[in-house]
Amino acid sequence: MKLDAVDVRQAASAADIVYEALRKAIIEGDLAEGENLRQDHIAQMFNTSRIPVREALSRLEQHGLITTERYKGAVVAGLSIEEIEEIFEFRALIEAEVIRLAVPNLDRRTLELARQHCEEFEREENADRWGEINRNFHYSLYEAARRPYYLQIVRASLDRIDRYLRAQLTLTSGVARARREHKAILDACMARDAERACALTRDHILDAGRSLTIFLREQRG
Amino acid sequence: MKLDAVDVRQAASAADIVYEALRKAIIEGDLAEGENLRQDHIAQMFNTSRIPVREALSRLEQHGLITTERYKGAVVAGLSIEEIEEIFEFRALIEAEVIRLAVPNLDRRTLELARQHCEEFEREENADRWGEINRNFHYSLYEAARRPYYLQIVRASLDRIDRYLRAQLTLTSGVARARREHKAILDACMARDAERACALTRDHILDAGRSLTIFLREQRG
């Protein structure tokens, strides 16, 4: 018998589907911050009842992507500049450490994959895809750290600020710098220089954070 | 008009109450790992319907305190020794950094509060209370870092391993060492020595982790 068996136990529930769709929409900035999320409205969009929607909203709230008030409903969470700064600082700490732990475990295959993502990020001209490719590049390296708990936290913290990071890439012409920095990080990884990869990752994130907050301070007044 | 107004908006919903109760029970080890959590059963215990229970369970799952399988239900999550080691390593990284950031902001009042928690931890003989006092001591210092996002992560990661930490304190006579280490950390804070407080906190957590994993390896075979 030849077929791609999938684990039925993890088939997506309605709540899973709604959650993933909303998460993606918020991360990619398709839902503006402050926008109301009406249970009924969303339920109709997905051809389901409000129950799975409520579960999805509950999960989003736990991850800080929306805020809810009793009897008032959910709105897409916005972050103050201070909060954004804090999350970038946090990411710099964690992701630098993750890279340090990853370098000794990098094999030829993983490095080749990372190189491909890096090149794709260099070539890609469609700004809408930068966020995703950027994520793929970093994750392909992070995986080698073999630290599922760290990675879960990294993912959650990246989710919170991904919208802003995408804005930073497109609106402040941060791509050019990101491209250079990615190459430098990849180089350090290929040279098995954990300390250098760690320091470069840290600076990469802090640079992006600084550039973003400068931009936001101008924009928000 | 003279009355103590409370903000009605943050009155607890049924789901909040169930969530907090289950969280506490899991953290404190009153619910054994692997134990089934039947929606109906819990609903009856709290005199409510299954809907708020389901929301509470969903939140617990997001925080990793339980695992659920579709149509099968929820069980209290257990951690492998490797997972426990990873979380301790992670905590050492974060909490050390938090203390470093906190020290410059420590005022007389905060230090006095921390000193009281420290003394309480020294005096307390009831092992059931060590976990909570330990938490209070560390948190009273961490607050001064003024990093809400970091603290949220710290809380979540501590929640995951609190059961085991409590076991470590009582079963491996880790209290004596914890008491010494707390005093050393407090001393460093009072001396405004951020680097020393940082290093001591790091060692404090790694020590506890090592002691715990040794114990668990014996116990679990």
Place this chain on the structure above:
DNA sequence: CATAGAAAGATTGGATCCAATATACAATCT
């Protein structure tokens, strides 16, 4: 006796219904 398969019971996921609360707006009073 062991085992495959069917039937029954238990449990979860989702839909629908009801109650509690918030918001918007009209009515009333000064």
Place this chain on the structure above:
DNA sequence: AGATTGTATATTGGATCCAATCTTTCTATG
């Protein structure tokens, strides 16, 4: 007119009901 109260509507939180799935038990059969 402006402020205040009452009312209608919209929306959420929770209860109840139904369908899908899992688990257990029972039975027939070799």
